[in-house]
Amino acid sequence: MKPFNPLAGNPLATRDDFAKACISLLDPLIPSLTLGYSAVKLGETGTRYDETAAQIEGYARPLWALAALLAGGYKWEGTQKFVEGLGNGTDPEHEEYWGVALDTDQRMVEMCPIGFTLAVAGDHFWDGLNERQRANVAEYFDITDREMPNTNWLWFRVFANLGLSKNGYKYDHDRMEKDMNHLDTFYRGEGWSNDGPRDYTQMDYYSGSFAIQYLQLLYAKIAGDVDPVRAEKFKERARLYALDFVHYFHEDGRAIAFGRSLTYKFAMVGFWAAVAFANVELPAPLTWGVVKGLLLRNLRWWSKQPAAFTPSGTLTIGYTYPNQFMSDNYNSPGSPYWAMLSFAPLAVPADHPFWTSPEESFPSLSIPPTVSLKHPGHIVTRLGGHTFLLSSKQQCHYPLRAADAKYGKFAYSSAFAYSVSTGSYSLWSSAPDSTLSVTYGDDAEWRTRKKCDTDSIEVIEGTPVLVSTWAPLEGVNIRTWLIPPAEETPNWHIRVHHISTARPVKTAEGSFTVSNERRGDNRELEVYSEGEDGRFGSVSEAFAVSRSGAVGIVDAGKTSRVGETMNMDSNSNLLLNRTVCPLLLGAIEKEAWYITLVYALPAEEREEDWRKTWVNGYKERPKIPPWVENIVPH
Known part of the structure; x- marks a missing residue:
């Protein structure tokens, strides 16, 4: 029924x-x-x-x-x-x-x-x-x-x-x-x-x-x-x-x-x-x-x-x-x-x-598109066709199912809902979207950010930036900077990570997810072909486009991460029961700096509109802020 x-x-x-x-x-x-x-x-x-x-x-x-x-x-x-x-x-x-x-x-x-x-x-x-x-x-x-x-x-x-x-x-x-x-x-x-x-x-x-x-x-x-x-x-x-x-x-x-x-x-x-x-x-x-x-x-x-x-x-x-x-x-x-x-x-x-009173539309012209909210520790923006927040402060103060997914991810959206872990021994079941996942090896659990040791909102060169430190595993220490979109490239936000580790680790960093069903026959997404639904992964980037929108992730640093699109575990996402997530996969011996560009454009009711624009938006990458260039070793 x-x-x-x-x-x-x-x-x-x-x-x-x-x-x-x-x-x-x-x-x-x-x-x-x-x-x-x-x-x-x-x-x-x-x-x-x-x-x-x-x-x-x-x-x-x-x-x-x-x-x-x-x-x-x-x-x-x-x-x-x-x-x-x-x-x-x-x-x-x-x-x-x-x-x-x-x-x-x-x-x-x-x-x-x-x-x-x-x-x-x-x-x-x-x-x-x-x-x-x-x-x-x-x-x-x-x-x-x-x-x-x-x-x-x-x-x-x-x-x-x-x-x-x-x-x-x-x-x-x-x-x-x-x-x-x-x-x-x-x-x-x-x-x-x-x-x-x-x-x-x-x-x-x-x-x-x-x-x-x-x-x-x-x-x-x-x-x-x-x-x-x-x-x-x-x-x-x-x-x-x-x-x-x-x-x-x-x-x-x-x-x-x-x-x-x-x-x-x-x-x-x-x-x-x-x-x-x-x-x-x-x-x-x-x-x-x-x-x-x-x-x-x-x-x-x-x-x-x-x-x-x-x-x-x-x-x-x-x-x-x-x-x-x-x-x-x-x-x-x-x-x-x-x-x-x-x-x-x-x-x-x-x-x-x-x-x-007559119903009025959202007051977009009267409130700024991007704001920092100090009490919840959020930077919230409407740029890019959806409303989403960057987060680095919150945690649940008692044991809660999937607490890391519900509070610890880097970004949460009105159009691209978060995913929850259905298991931790495989990457695809550990909900790697909108976070940086870390593991010691093939047989170990993947861990993500569950809580921050320190957090702050800093205004750097006129832009609010969320800065946090966290430790997903013993001996692995990470400092993360989350940067909201610029008006010139509204579909991109930037993440910077400095990772130091006492032993070698593997990493996986995810974008938002989209539906893993293509138009027409609802079959799983195949390799991207221009103008069609599909997925693509190569050295330093990965993206996917389907009926729910287009998402992607790009390594803009000096590391050699590999792009891949991964089928998420079924029913792990709040909004869609079959999803795919673009990822960057890497490995670290002792220390690394990651600069990550994250793309998202939600589908619109007028499908022909967003499908014509998403490729150009994806190709137009955001500029790396000078202060990021200054803190990342060359």
């Missing part, structure tokens, strides 16, 4: 369109509700937590959207089932009781959308419960003494209490204050909060759309009447953050694929949804029309990704297609419904300027 995308064909232009999209995503869940309506079972894959908690996710996460839908005056025929499910799931005497939340229990995460629902749609959910059921909910939400991870999780306890407080029920005000005061210690400045302790830099979508900024804005709206000072502080942080966060989106609506939990899909635009919900006017050029466009264009892009859904119309674990390799060990079949938080604007009335 073919996938069924419920968003397909929806113009997503008006408030009613948005409501229809919301309902179209809720409807396919009904057949998977349990008999007591307290859980939704969408699949058989497992997680690090128990199956009951996994099915609670399937119940609770759609509430992000259902609550906003109801708060906005819309109706949905499945609402009463979810109300009954809340009563049954929190009833210790019911056979579908969710069970007591223990320390670091996933159940506490799901209290966040439930708390939001009680706060904004209490006339349906709280009023729909009798006194005993309300007491059960309050008892279930009593997690004051539970141990929680030192991350955004603390917000979930805040929202459990917030839901009770908005309905006049007893809650733990002191615990809320302690949690929010501690969450404030994550704040770094200019709107940015770290997702965790100060010793690490983890500023991904959890810093914004998935959790911290999003929940700060929801809190500001819901509790602004009783906590006005903190509410205004959160709004001001959003105004600052928005001026940076807008750079992570491309004109076509896509967001840069970076970090963990990308199975949450269109939750990536949750920040813009929360801006509308909280009625926060942003600085120029971020008008209401621009905010509206950022949100709706992203949803439209997802409406064109059929494999992001199952044949029954439910969301899949994966990014644009079902993919367990890229998933995290906390992703259940219900996890992707965190995406539903992007429907928050349904809660604001039809006469709100978010809905009445």
